[in-house]
Amino acid sequence: MKRKPYSSDLTQAQFKRLEPLLPSAKPGGRPRTVDLYEVLCAIMYVLQGGIAWRNLPHDFPAWQTVYSYFRRFEADGSWEAINRVLVRETRQAAGRDPE
Structure with missing residues (x-):
């Protein structure tokens, strides 16, 4: 990561846990x-901060x-699977009971 972290950023361990739930690159x-x-991390920033997609800071990928x-x-x-996990x-x- 080349930027300063935001409070909404995932840790690398959290990302590794979610990575298998993400779709692979298109063939x-x-x-x-x-x-x-x-x-x-950018998605989490938008969702946690309640900001507009266009207001995403420039150190993330393009909005x-x-x-x-x-x-x-x-x-x-994929998003539903991430939420479920x-x-x-x-x-x-x-x-508590996981279900």
């Missing part, structure tokens, strides 16, 4: 050039890129 064409860690990944994650069910882990950490 064929150019290889992926954006860092998915930075994309997820259009981040937004398109967010929409893709919503459409293919995070809710279960949070409930278990609080000593």
Whole structure:
């Protein structure tokens, strides 16, 4: 990471836990050039701060890129899977039934 961290950033350990839930790069064409860690941190920044996508700080990937990944994650069910994992882990950490 080349930028100063934000309070909404994921740790590398958190990202490694969520990475298998993310879709792989599209087959064929150019290889992926954006860092998915930075994309997820940018999504968390927008969601936690309640800001507009266009107001995303310039040290994240372009807001259009981040937004398109967010929409893709919503459409293919990745975002729901991430939410499910995070809710279960949070409930278990609080000593509650994960379901």
